[in-house]
Amino acid sequence: MESNNPLLVMNKIYSGYGEVKVLKGVSVDIFDKSITCIFGPNGAGKSTLLKTIFGIVPVETGTILCNGKNITNLNPMTILEMGISFVPQGRCNFPNMTVLENLEMGGFTIKRGTIEREIDDVFAKFPILCQKRKDLAGNLSGGQQQILEMAMSLILKPKILLIDEPTLGLAPNLVNDVFETIINVNDQGTTVLIVEQNAKKVLEISDFAFVLDLGKNWMHGTAKEISENPKVKLHYLGL
């Protein structure tokens, strides 16, 4: 699984929202076909980190490389074309459109003709979506909507999937569904970068972990190392 050249590199990134500086020199490496998780306290800048990669939040200094190519401050459209998809925190679907239409919107940038095939692929992977294809997205349960949003992002067959707090506000049994989906996605060859509050669960499925605090790296390592770290145990795992 591990190779020496990371697929995505963030090098000493400073970014934020105008006057509000959030990331203060964060560095993250993501290896091909791995699951990497990020956690940390509220307001640490986890969402900002994903948004920075996706080009929504501008980088002040530092570089982001994908496959050796500099992708710093490219616009989201270009990032998407480079093979990076993003499932942001909060609802990200079109509630008054059907599941099928939502998937079509997920594949908006795909040329006509191939989209049907991609949607069939998605339906094969997520039978629940096939079953509910004619339902309005807004009428699905929270967990189903989360899965729909991941599916919408996967239509483009991204190399890297960025996911922000997919289990926020979900019932415990649905949380497992979502994690299982992420494992499946990763098994199909997609590199995953996931931000998650539930450190215990996410460490179980991850290969690598980064812990952020106040916009800086606090700790990083393999998921195993991090889950055995006494400080992490104290602050995040409740042990």
Add this chain to the structure above:
Amino acid sequence: MKAIKENKYSIFLIIGVLLLVSILPLLVNLPFVLHVLISTLMYIGFALSYDIVTGQIGAVSLAHASFFGLGAYVTALIGKAIGAPFWLNIIIATILSIGLAIVMSLPAFRLSDLSFSFATLGLALTVQLVVKNWVKITRGPMCIHNVSNSSLWFNGILEISRTNLIAYFYLFLMVDIVIIILYRLISTGRLGRTLTAVRNDEVLASSVGINIQRYKRLTFFISAGIAGAIGSLWAPYISVVCPDYLSMDYTLNLLAIVFIGGSGSLLGVVGGSILLTVWPELLRVTPAFRLIIYGLFLLIFVTSIPNGVKGIISNVNKRLKIN
């Protein structure tokens, strides 16, 4: 806010300039020049009365011309009926305009932002429609002609006639000085400080027990009253009163003056009035052409200045900064 503080001495500057201007009629006594001066003075007062609402409570009222028009009609009608002295006309016009403002405020101040603007537009069109269709009283689209001259006392004693433009000039000049002082008091006095607090943080202001609605309404009434008074002075000067006086066109003139000059700033509004009144009068352009130019100005300002109207305000203030 900043815009207001920056112009601490602007009131003295403006009144000083006005006093300088006041000797002008003694030097050039040409009717045309005097007309341009009088129109400009009228618009300064009118625009300041409008900016009391836009600049102080941040609401964009589209009904301001209604008060001006009401004042003008009331004066014209009183003139036809009994011929009251100008100060009595002003008082009646002011009271009735405030009355109209009170009626309008009942629905309008239950709304905010865009809804407020829409409601005031609907109310303004309603008032205009009434004036247009109430032919028995207002003569509707035929207008009221030959509005009687103002006189300082009953029955033409000490008459300010249209042939005596200089008298009109000084009348408007005095009225402007009064309005400037009022504007100043409102923006820096108790009312102004309260409104600033409200603008800066409405939640905080209401939590310390400020009755926001009451202050906003009060400001709206004062603004309407002044507009009515100006209409009352303008009618005998221009001698004809038409339903157009209540139209959106007048409000748009004001909107252009206030937004291009700089809302919330005395100097900005006065400067805007001069800038946007003098040239159309000098070039004698048609009202339609004038409004097209204003529209284009507004559009260019709003779409191409980075921070929109707020940016213009601070830009203008920076440029005009005196202290």
Add this chain to the structure above:
Amino acid sequence: MEIFLQYLIAGITNGATYALVALGLTLLVGVARLVNFAHGDFFMLGGYLLVFLFVDKEIPYLLSIVITLIVMLILGLLFERIVVHPTINKTWREQLVATLATSIILSNVAILFWGTTPRLAPTKLSLTILRLGPITISSHRFVVFFVAVISFIALSFFTKNTKIGKAMRAASQNRDACLIYGINVNFVSLVTVTISTMMSGLAGVIITPLYNVSPTVGSVMTLKALTSVVMGGLGNTTGAIISAFILGIVEALFSGYVSSQYQDVASFVIMILILVFRPHGMFGKKVGI
């Protein structure tokens, strides 16, 4: 009873016109989050272009309509580029000032070209009066109703079956999400504004054989369209159409039984009542088009 039916028919056709205008506005509100004060002025221009082409230049009616629609399309594109696009991320105040400025420019350009005298463009059909028992009705009213209904169906088909139409709905339901999936909101907004402008212009074209057009009719129409949009719930297309018909009928009855001069006041009163008491519309909440 006959007289009631007569008013009702007038109300339904006027409502159909309002519905066309309101539908354009609700698209704009839904997709671009922009309340366009110049919307009714495109209606006014549509009417004047018809008068100019059909009455003054004696170009056949259908051809006049086509030319007018092409002009509206170009105006829509220009309006999006010059006014909507630069203010899309600004506050309501800038949008208000910008669209109000557009409104004043358009109505005064109309004054420069055509003066202030109201104009009418009577056609053979509008002069053909049908008698259905005691009711008399201009046959053009059927044209109005027919064109409006065809337009609703066409728009509905467009937003349900084309990629860009679906993207319009997507943008109105969750604008931020569009960024995530690479939906070109810029292009969507351009298409929406153009369609919206064309619908308003089309309404002007089809009603001018029956009613006078004048330079000031624009802001009145904007208010009526907005009343329908607010009544229907912002961005709710079906709600806007139903509300526009209600407005048209109420107005026609008011005009018939109470006062025709104050007909517009009826709709302004409705607007203010709705704004104050039902700011989220009559039909409950629904996001987007």
